[in-house]
Amino acid sequence: MTVLSVNVNKIATLRNSRGADFPNVVKVARDLEKMGAQGITIHPRPDERHIRYQDARDLKEIVAKELNIEGNPIQKFIDLVLECKPAQVTLVPDAVDAITSNAGWDTIKNKNFLTEVISEFKSYGIRTSIFVDPVMEMVEGAKAVGTDRVELYTEDYAKGYAQGNKDVIKPYIDVALLANDLQLGINAGHDLSLENIEFFKDSIPELLEVSIGHALIAESLYFGFDSVIQQYLKKLA
Template sequence: MTKLSVNINKIATLRNSRGGDVPNLVQVAKDVQEFGGEGITIHPRPDERHIRYQDVYDLKPVVTTEFNIEGNPISKFIDLVLEAKPAQVTLVPDAEDAITSNAGWDTRKNKDFLKEVITEFKRNGIRTSIFVDPVREMVEGALKTGTDRIELYTEEYATQYALGNKNAIKPYVECAKLANELGLGINAGHDLSLDNIRFFKKNIPGLLEVSIGHALIAESLYSGFKNVIEQYLKLLNT
């Protein structure tokens, strides 16, 4: 079984664009879970341009599935996660001005830093995952950080799949097999969509979780939130 965690950043972006509380992020999180979503993902950034730090505290009591907080482990983020104690924290090496995540960790270069941060999260009972490119050396390096899982950065797969290049799945398959051998759990995310999710799921052994936001929200504008979530669940579990 592969869990679907719905990233609700874009809902926060829409809310912030008018300065009020519509759409209400807490209600959306409740609805996502009612519609079958198996987790809620948020990615607070320092400028709070979508998810605000206060949203973390507002969402914590209503997320009854799995709460996943993504972000660059700067001091403020670390403090937030240790207070909120989500089920999972996903570490992403975002620059502060990044529009969206655009690269995985160099797990060799950043081994000592990641190991220190991950040790603290695990000491507090928080499962950790780190965002990595589909490169064998980065997966091997991830093991040495002490992380529980890796999240495969899937933008390149999604781009190539849309061009008809299904061979783009190969490095992801190789890295997934390696992760399985090393005992690392596998998550995936970034630009996965209804168009490409089934092929990805079919070919990635041991895929535990996908985090999908932008595509799912965009697809829901046309097809409806409940309907789109049910379509993802069907594609992930058939």
């Protein structure tokens, strides 16, 4: 079964909008795990506009399954990850002012930098994943920098699928087969939803984990967290 990791950034956004501590990110994460979520993902940004660095420290104490911390590996982020020692760190090349993630790493251009950062995280026993576009050369570059996994950036898939173009899955299948040959684990995330997740999961060989936040939180406004978590788990089985 593909692991469902729930990104709780949007819970933090809602909390921050009122300047208090409701909804409480830690309580929501704990409840999501009780409902069946197999992991919790957070993506703190330097301005802490949603998830705060302290949230990472608090979540590390209570997440019972898997904590995945995503972000651009600036020094502040690296220090946070080494302090919290989550099960997984996912490296994303976000610009400081990015609203959301919008591209994968150029693993060739950034080979030396990524190799150094990944080596440091792995020396602490932290599983590493790097965000990549569905491009063969970028997956080959990911292998060269020593990462454990790649996270496939799925925005193009989601857009194409919504327009009825199922052929958009082809480059993802191609890079997944390559990743399997290279013994790289495969994660995926960005704009995955109840509408498109099952086709993606059924198409991608050895898909280990998906990280879903925005769509899952929005769907839960209509159906409730418990119902939505169960629907995802059924589609990912």
